[in-house]
Amino acid sequence: MAQHAHMSGSPNETGQSQFAAIAEIVTLLRDDPNTDWAQVDIKALRDHLVDMDNVTTKASVERTVDGTSVMFIVTGDDVVASSIRRMMLAHSLMLQGASDWAVIAGEVEGGASMLVQVGSDEELNQVLGLGFFGLMTIGAHHQQHHLMIATGRSPHYRWIGVF
Numbered sequence: 001m002a003q004h005a006h007m008s009g010s011p012n013e014t015g016q017s018q019f020a021a022i023a024e025i026v027t028l029l030r031d032d033p034n035t036d037w038a039q040v041d042i043k044a045l046r047d048h049l050v051d052m053d054n055v056t057t058k059a060s061v062e063r064t065v066d067g068t069s070v071m072f073i074v075t076g077d078d079v080v081a082s083s084i085r086r087m088m089l090a091h092s093l094m095l096q097g098a099s100d101w102a103v104i105a106g107e108v109e110g111g112a113s114m115l116v117q118v119g120s121d122e123e124l125n126q127v128l129g130l131g132f133f134g135l136m137t138i139g140a141h142h143q144q145h146h147l148m149i150a151t152g153r154s155p156h157y158r159w160i161g162v163f
Contacts, residue, residue, distance in 0.1 A: 018049040025150045039152035048149050054083035059111065061132045068118045072132045075111035084111040091136055098139035101127070 014023040022045060029035045058080045062073045074084050085107055092105035092114050102117040116135065118124050127135065 018046070018053065021049055021146060022046060025146055028147060029150065036151070040150060041152050042150055044152070045146055045150040048146070051083035051086050054080045055087045055136070056133065059084055063128075063132070065124075065128070068120070068124050070116045070118075070124070070127050072114045072116070072135075073108060073111070074114070074132060075108070077110075081111045087136070088112040088114055094139050095135055 014020040022042060025045060026042065029040060054076070055074070059074050059076045062075075064071045064073075074088060075081065076084060088105045089107075089112060092103045095101070095116075096103035100119065101123065103114065104117075105112055105114045107113075114132070114135075116127050118127055130138075
């Protein structure tokens, strides 16, 4: 059963992107007869989407290059710093798993750092071209990740033991 029936010629966009992501997950959950509603946690998904927004729109990024290594220092105010840490510490492991690069993240004052070590100048150019924000998208895991959060299964727990 769809969340809302759409008539021909009616709008399809559910609004702001975070709301749209939540609406998409809610529709999937409602359409799945096996959904365990006792485990569903849409607030956790919303909190994660806020973290994504904070990092994408409010964080500052400094980049340094040393040979075939790139260091990203990502910082922000206290609220943004917390979002940065949650996102980077989990995603660095996912990025390493989705690439042949060594990726190391850690906390710094006001946020987190991520060191990406590559094996060639071509890979270095890719990392530099993508930059921090492009690297955060690698792996196309976000859609499934959102469903896992919403159904009470933390996709980060196995990597860092938090979230």
